[in-house]
Amino acid sequence: MKLTVHGREAYAYTGGKPFDPALPCVVFLHGAMSDHGNFTLLARWFAHHGWAVLAPDLPGHMRSAGPALASVEAMADWLLALLDAAGVGQAALAGHSLGSLAALEAASRAPQRITRLVMLGSAVPMPVPAVLLDLGKTDVFAAIDRVVMYSFSTLAAKPSYPGPGVWLRGGARALMRQVFAHGRDPLLFHNDFAACNAYTHGLEAAASVRCPAALVLGSADQMTLPKSAAAVAEALKATVHTVPAGHFLMQECPDGVLNALRKALS
Amino acid sequence: MAGPSDPGFDTLALHAGAAPDPATGARAVPIYLTTSFVFESSEQAASLFNLERSGHVYSRISNPTNAVFEERMAALEGGLGSIATASGQAALHLAITTLAGAGSHIVASSALYGGSHNLLAYTLARYGIATTFVKPGDIDGWRAAIRPDTKLLFGETLGNPGLDVLDIPTVSTIAHDAGVPLLVDSTFTTPYLMRPFEHGADLIFHSATKFLCGHGTVVGGVLVDGGRFDWSQAPRLPELNQPYAGFHGMVFAEESSEGAFLLRARREGLRDFGACMSPHTAWLMLQGIETLPLRMARHVENTRKVVSFLVAHPMVAGVGYPELEGHPSHALAQRLLPKGAGAVFSFDLKGSRQQGVAFIEALKLFSHLANVGDCRSLVIHPASTTHFRMDDAALASAGIGPGTIRLSIGLEDAADLIEDLKHALKAAEKAV
Numbered sequence: 001m002k003l004t005v006h007g008r009e010a011y012a013y014t015g016g017k018p019f020d021p022a023l024p025c026v027v028f029l030h031g032a033m034s035d036h037g038n039f040t041l042l043a044r045w046f047a048h049h050g051w052a053v054l055a056p057d058l059p060g061h062m063r064s065a066g067p068a069l070a071s072v073e074a075m076a077d078w079l080l081a082l083l084d085a086a087g088v089g090q091a092a093l094a095g096h097s098l099g100s101l102a103a104l105e106a107a108s109r110a111p112q113r114i115t116r117l118v119m120l121g122s123a124v125p126m127p128v129p130a131v132l133l134d135l136g137k138t139d140v141f142a143a144i145d146r147v148v149m150y151s152f153s154t155l156a157a158k159p160s161y162p163g164p165g166v167w168l169r170g171g172a173r174a175l176m177r178q179v180f181a182h183g184r185d186p187l188l189f190h191n192d193f194a195a196c197n198a199y200t201h202g203l204e205a206a207a208s209v210r211c212p213a214a215l216v217l218g219s220a221d222q223m224t225l226p227k228s229a230a231a232v233a234e235a236l237k238a239t240v241h242t243v244p245a246g247h248f249l250m251q252e253c254p255d256g257v258l259n260a261l262r263k264a265l266s
Numbered sequence: 267m268a269g270p271s272d273p274g275f276d277t278l279a280l281h282a283g284a285a286p287d288p289a290t291g292a293r294a295v296p297i298y299l300t301t302s303f304v305f306e307s308s309e310q311a312a313s314l315f316n317l318e319r320s321g322h323v324y325s326r327i328s329n330p331t332n333a334v335f336e337e338r339m340a341a342l343e344g345g346l347g348s349i350a351t352a353s354g355q356a357a358l359h360l361a362i363t364t365l366a367g368a369g370s371h372i373v374a375s376s377a378l379y380g381g382s383h384n385l386l387a388y389t390l391a392r393y394g395i396a397t398t399f400v401k402p403g404d405i406d407g408w409r410a411a412i413r414p415d416t417k418l419l420f421g422e423t424l425g426n427p428g429l430d431v432l433d434i435p436t437v438s439t440i441a442h443d444a445g446v447p448l449l450v451d452s453t454f455t456t457p458y459l460m461r462p463f464e465h466g467a468d469l470i471f472h473s474a475t476k477f478l479c480g481h482g483t484v485v486g487g488v489l490v491d492g493g494r495f496d497w498s499q500a501p502r503l504p505e506l507n508q509p510y511a512g513f514h515g516m517v518f519a520e521e522s523s524e525g526a527f528l529l530r531a532r533r534e535g536l537r538d539f540g541a542c543m544s545p546h547t548a549w550l551m552l553q554g555i556e557t558l559p560l561r562m563a564r565h566v567e568n569t570r571k572v573v574s575f576l577v578a579h580p581m582v583a584g585v586g587y588p589e590l591e592g593h594p595s596h597a598l599a600q601r602l603l604p605k606g607a608g609a610v611f612s613f614d615l616k617g618s619r620q621q622g623v624a625f626i627e628a629l630k631l632f633s634h635l636a637n638v639g640d641c642r643s644l645v646i647h648p649a650s651t652t653h654f655r656m657d658d659a660a661l662a663s664a665g666i667g668p669g670t671i672r673l674s675i676g677l678e679d680a681a682d683l684i685e686d687l688k689h690a691l692k693a694a695e696k697a698v
Binding site: 013016035037040041044045048062063145148149154155156158159160161162163164165166167169170171173174175177178179181182254255258 | 272273278281282283284285313316317318319320321322328329330332333334336337338340341344345346347348349350492493494496498499514516520521522523524525528529532
């Protein structure tokens, strides 16, 4: 579905069903250098189980027009404007990694509009090593490779994502390369990871969140260590679900994440 | 930034896609010889069918053993995923029919395996898919052959029968400038010798029957997607970016930016044409792939020794191997195939067809049969077998002489292979 947000075209995947704003709405927000495809299975499941689903591409990522947004705060504002554009009053937010920070910030800025908050593969704060930020400027493909190396916990995640026969590392690498090529922004990688790095007041934002919250964490996550989510879990009084996976937990453990989300959004 | 690294090729050949079986602890990949998989609940069944969950339903569409083979091949090629098929021909057919239909056009290298040439020139033409053939080295010819209805460019990494090396960087640029993908048959090179995605190819298929299996035991194929082609911005390929009536109006490029091709290939071509691989075959393929790096290195090492022997033999008029300086693809081979130009090549015996027959019949270690890529060395004399209906003039136009012999070099002791050839060459000399 195409929408106009802040005067620019935005794309949101709706889970294989026409979007109906009269239904309870859940928004899935992807992480750095990614797109809505991170949430395809979850979006389809919830869209076919009574939910109105929006899985947008952030500005400058695949189908949503750029430029990319430079801060988590700007992404949160954009997310709330997306709800306006879709005619949605209240929604549940589920974000992965960078997307989880944007969801947290949006929930703190508009607590009356957010019914549930789910942070997947998250940590607050989410510092990014300077060497990776620099690499994102000088050799984006090497930077992508680094992220892929750190994002998976196994060479054999079953049953794979979005279906059998997909080599997850290759899939993640291919998606990030496509997002980069599609956006034609040489600094997109740096932009996204710098936004994670710069968002330092997440714990303060958590204090403003009023809705029930949940964290879904990968037990073997090396990008956002589970222990680094303890403070925000406490601040949000969140339920914590842990699945056997690395940072790309939706890909490594799709059914485990679905089960956690069903509980979190129930 | 210290930390884990992407595993190397040899490690991936053993581990990619496979872990000890969680149910039994079995270390080797189990053979899931079952047609179907029990649903946990009606809800889970419905969500599997509707692509809301990942998992196995029916072994024509996917199977856990096949999935290990598919993931491993994707890992070795540097791609995102693959689909195991009943044969290499089935993989080629699946690639083409996922993108093309009646009214479509393909530009293909003229230096193809005979079965691929037949599929394009005669069989698919009957279904309205036309092909223009161009010589693999004719770069202007590739560009000129592209039409508004062209969907795909296709060639072999090492062309048949002359081992023309496909200039993948250049041909892929031509394809991408036209907004279509480049498909390559990488059977002769395997990912050990060349990883075509790194040079610009978009799709790869193999007759896995050959070097991947490596033991001459089972027939199978595999189609691999590199994940780099932007299907969402390909006006020539509405099959991937417009609604598909066969799955509730699904737009594959919206379901997955990087995986749209594989989604359609599995959900349409594999589902409807049904040319799937048996799990038992997939298991044998995995057995072969585990030793692929070791075997390919030995194949090439032996080939180089045999080529050196033949080049110097007085009964040999010429040897067609791209590592030789006189080969038309020598420079390309040095650039694209630094680890070796494969283990299949032809040479021309001086003399008549009868001398060619005498040579074949005198061989003891080389098996006379119509296959390549076995661990055992193989030989065939096209003039008396695959091309026996042609007169000498027709043979010449196909690049084959009355004394042309094709060898597929195996893993035996090179000295024994050379001794066998020496003996057979002497027999041919006497058969005047």
